[in-house]
Amino acid sequence: xxxxxxxxxxxADTGVFSAGVRANSAQAASEVLQENMENHHxxxxxxxxxxxxxxxxxxxxxxxxxxxxxxxxxxRDKQYQRKPFPVDESVVQAMSDKSKxxxxxxxxxHYSNFLxxxxxxxxxxxxxxxxxxHLFAExxxxxxxxVRMFAGFLHPxxxxxxxxxxxxxxxxxEALAQAAVHDTWIGDFLLPxxxxxxxxGKRGEKTLLQLLDEVRGNQKLVNSVxxxxxxxxxxxxxxxxPDEMLRYASQYTVSADRLEEKLAEMxxxxxxxxxxxxxxxxxxxxxxxxxxCVNCSIFFPAFFxxxxxxxxxxxxLLEWKGRMDLAxxxxxxxxxxxxxxxxxxxxxxxxxxxxxxxxxxxDDGHVSKMTRAVAHGENVCKPFxxxxxxxxxxxxxxxxxxxxxxxxxxxxxxxxxxxxxxGFDEAWSKFEDRxxx
Numbered sequence: 348x349x350x351x352x353x354x355x356x357x358x359a360d361t362g363v364f365s366a367g368v369r370a371n372s373a374q375a376a377s378e379v380l381q382e383n384m385e386n387h388h389x390x391x392x393x394x395x396x397x398x399x400x401x402x403x404x405x406x407x408x409x410x411x412x413x414x415x416x417x418x419x420x421x422x423r424d425k426q427y428q429r430k431p432f433p434v435d436e437s438v439v440q441a442m443s444d445k446s447k448x449x450x451x452x453x454x455x456x457h458y459s460n461f462l463x464x465x466x467x468x469x470x471x472x473x474x475x476x477x478x479x480x481h482l483f484a485e486x487x488x489x490x491x492x493x494v495r496m497f498a499g500f501l502h503p504x505x506x507x508x509x510x511x512x513x514x515x516x517x518x519x520x521e522a523l524a525q526a527a528v529h530d531t532w533i534g535d536f537l538l539p540x541x542x543x544x545x546x547x548g549k550r551g552e553k554t555l556l557q558l559l560d561e562v563r564g565n566q567k568l569v570n571s572v573x574x575x576x577x578x579x580x581x582x583x584x585x586x587x588x589p590d591e592m593l594r595y596a597s598q599y600t601v602s603a604d605r606l607e608e609k610l611a612e613m614x615x616x617x618x619x620x621x622x623x624x625x626x627x628x629x630x631x632x633x634x635x636x637x638x639x640c641v642n643c644s645i646f647f648p649a650f651f652x653x654x655x656x657x658x659x660x661x662x663x664l665l666e667w668k669g670r671m672d673l674a675x676x677x678x679x680x681x682x683x684x685x686x687x688x689x690x691x692x693x694x695x696x697x698x699x700x701x702x703x704x705x706x707x708x709x710d711d712g713h714v715s716k717m718t719r720a721v722a723h724g725e726n727v728c729k730p731f732x733x734x735x736x737x738x739x740x741x742x743x744x745x746x747x748x749x750x751x752x753x754x755x756x757x758x759x760x761x762x763x764x765x766x767x768x769x770g771f772d773e774a775w776s777k778f779e780d781r782x783x784x
Contacts, residue, residue: 351469351516354380356408362512363648364723365409366702375414376404379421384517387428389458389525397502397525400424401518402642403712405509406719410702424711431459439463445488452495452527461524469516475655481523483660494534495526497671500636501643503529505716508646511653532581533671536592540670541663543597548662551600551609554739555616555669562595562673563681572680574771579678592677596670601662609665610651611731612739614644614724617672619741622750623684624769628780631688631757634679635765638717640672645720648727680770686741692749698722701751713765714758721750 349355356373383400391398403420412420438457441447442464451457468477482493496503503526510518541547553561562568571588572579584592601609621637647668651661696704702722705715725747732743742750758764761779768774 349515349517351466351520354384354515354517356380356513356515360513360515362405362409363645364719364726365411366699367411368408369411369413371414372408372412372417375417376408379417380404380518383421383425383428384462384521386430387425388431388455389521389528390455391428393455395455395499395529397499398428399712400428401506401509401521402716405513406712406715407706410706410715410719412706416706420712423709431462432456434459434463439467448488449491452491453530455528458524458528461527462520465520465523466517469520474511474516474519475653477519477523478653479655479657479660483656483663490538491531491534492523492526493667494531494537495529496522497537497667498526498529498531498533500639501671502639505639505643505646508643508649512646512649532585536580536585536589536596536674537667537670540593540596541666543593544600544666545597547659547666548603549600550602550605551598553598554612555599555672556612556619556736556739556741558595558599558673559616559620559676559684562592562677563683565591565595567591568595568677569681572678572770574768574773579768580674584674584677592674596673599666599669599673601665601669603658603662606651606658606661606665608731609669610647611728613647613665613669613672614720615728615731615740615742616669617641617644618721618724618750619686620676620684622742622753623686623688624679624682625685625688626682626766626769626775626778627685627688629775629778630760630762630781631753632760632763632766632769632778633717633754633757634769635713635767636675636679637769638713638765640675641720641724642713642716643668645716645723679768682770689742689746689749689753692753694745694749694752696752696755698748698751701748701755704755708755708758710758710764714754718751718754721747721754 354377356377358368358370361368387398389398438460482489503522506525507522510522567588568591572583576582617640621641705718708714731740734740766774
């Protein structure tokens with residue numbers, strides 16, 4: 348049985364989307380994830396690059412990976428990981444005092460201490476109560492940690508999603524510890540946007556698609572991001588056009604009676620702008636940063652299924668995600684979106700062949716995560732597809748499978764797997780034209 352210190356998958360733990368998990372693969376995945384938790388830091392270098400082993404292994408497990416494929420992926424991924432810092436019991440004890448908790452946040456040296464602290468919290472209280480206390484209580488402590496969940500290009504929130512989705516308290520503990528050692532600058536956007544919206548759960552008049560069109564038409568916002576900016580949200584948008592970004596972001600709201608529709612709309616919107624932000628005649632490539640918005644989208648049904656999570660907390664979580672998605676779009680220079688890049692694409696593989704390709708691929712899990720999230724999006728969006736552009740749904744029908752094919756084809760084509768900051772000419776300079784492939 349899974350515990351806060353023990354990862355134990357079973358064939359009952361298939362997640363929100365699976366393609367046939369194997370019992371022997373559940374055992375193999377549990378073993379390598381346990382080794383990862385005990386022997387590796389959450390960052391693989393001092394620059395804060397994330398350890399993706401949990402994400403990679405659980406994704407390919409859900410997509411039907413064999414034990415051999417799981418072990419091979421782990422052996423590749425673990426080669427560049429760092430050892431964790433030793434646990435300081437006095438620090439773990441101090442964290443129990445919320446007045447002292449914050450003095451340890453934002454420091455990667457305390458990841459192991461936070462991990463032990465949250466493992467003990469989960470043992471004592473259970474997953475639901477711990478998440479409510481530390482993320483959704485709407486007090487200073489919880490708001491601080493929730494902001495950190497959205498830092499690092501959504502990596503802590505993605506990690507939490509895997510823990511919740513696969514019923515693994517140990518991975519929930521990792522996610523909370525990971526969030527605790529991230530910074531909080533994204534709160535300078537998310538918290539004022541929420542305040543500007545007036546309250547949580549207002550009935551929104553605009554879809555994400557409408558807001559994407561509007562931000563792309565605002566030249567101050569478009570020009571707020573410059574190629575040399577180290578962090579294009581923090582050093583670009585929030586320095587040069589913060590009021591404009593807040594004005595548009597605050598217009599994205601989710602009313603209680605439309606929660607499921609707005610969830611589907613969010614998924615559709617991020618898949619739309621991630622896949623259509625192409626630069627013909629350059630070869631098809633997907634933006635590395637946008638891809639994280641897609642990869643995070645799959646977990647919201649799992650979050651919404653937490654029995655103890657209030658409706659207000661579900662709404663708040665989705666509102667923050669949608670606002671983050673808008674800022675991420677602007678951060679890569681608000682590229683033109685070309686739907687014909689998807690509609691005109693020729694599929695040559697069914698979903699099973701697509702899954703087989705990514706399960707046995709040689710990347711660190713980003714490709715498999717994006718593929719699984721897109722396949723999941725097809726299921727979630729299907730009931731709303733008739734709404735079309737007016738309702739915020741641009742991706743529909745066979746476009747989902749076409750996108751799956753585009754993903755596997757793009758990472759197999761020459762050059763780097765991802766384009767980084769797709770709206771900039773400079774980002775495409777290293778890629779070939781399609782006619783040269």
